[in-house]
Amino acid sequence: MLILSGSPTAWRPLRIAIPLIAASFLLTSCVSGGGDDAGDSDQQQDQDGPSGASGNDGPLATSLSTSTSYGSNLQLxxxxxxRESDDVVVLEMTATNVSENDSxxxxYALVAADGTYRTPDGVTLVDTANRERYFPLMNTDGSTCLCSGYENNSIIPAGESLDxxxxxxxxxxxxxSVAVATPATPDFMNxxxxxxxxxDDNIANATVEDPRILPLSGFQDDIDGTTSREESGDETSILLxxxxxxxxxxSDLTPDADExxxxxxxxxxxxxxxxxxxxxxxxxxxxxAINNPLSEERAESVRDRLAELVTREGVSFEVAGHGSSDPVADNGTDEGREKNRRVTVTFGK
Known part of the structure; x- marks a missing residue:
């Protein structure tokens, strides 16, 4: 199971998950523009949105949804x-219902897992060169993104569009250039x-919360819950x-540990x-007094066995025991305590 952009109350290594990167299709042909005005979120009641929203020369890229119940009816x-300013960039999209009959x-098409109903706060930018993910700017109350809302026209009739x-x-x-990731489509590259x-000065100078920019890392949890892994730009961490x-x-290894x-x-x-x-x-x-030496002794046991198993020359080991510090799950539950009892092996890729 690949876990993406995890909650801070879940496994702490879930800093950001990486669905990099599915196919997208670059177009040169013109695609019809959006429909009615996209509506306003609380901060944008006096804003019409950025200029040039229709993309006069045709879209930069397009994709048919394959990851939601919309199937091929939704085109994004x-x-x-x-760049609206040194600090703000604006992404403009058009959602089109290509069905001939069905609305x-x-x-929820573009909403984040913990996001706000009828907003595109689940869309992110991925700077692949610097391995960072950029999340939408949030209004100062933290409840909505600096974005268009679509409270009044979230139902797109057959053949119509929404900007x-x-x-x-x-x-x-x-x-x-960056990649654009959405909950509803494959990711768009380049x-x-x-x-x-x-x-648009209203957007460029809007008062927002501190930007949220997180390093890319992938986190995978095995089905049986006995091992997990985190992938960052240049390191792999395996949690046993x-x-x-x-x-x-x-602190002596069991026979099951060898596999x-x-x-x-x-x-x-x-x-x-x-x-x-x-x-x-x-x-x-x-x-x-018990946990600190036990955690270090367990790390030493893992080191001793890996030193026997690793065949590559020039490898050295650094061992540390941390006791109960830095939990990755809730110690108030049996499941959380089980996840916190771990040995982590980290190495360069």
Missing amino acids: DINTLE VTFD IWVAFPAPPDDVT IPLSDASNP SSDVLFELNE ALEQVAAEIDASSGEEIKIDGYTDNSGSD
């Missing part, structure tokens, strides 16, 4: 991605970022359940990292 076009209810825009923190000046010919590696309150450690060793052999970090953790049961 990327019209423009422009499309667009209420949408959403503002983001601006990537660095040297970034000339969308060019240009300067707005007629910047102590309940599989050790008996209760023991998991053999797989870790094979990945280390295939990697380029020379320093392997091994960190032991416990749940918050018991005292630090």
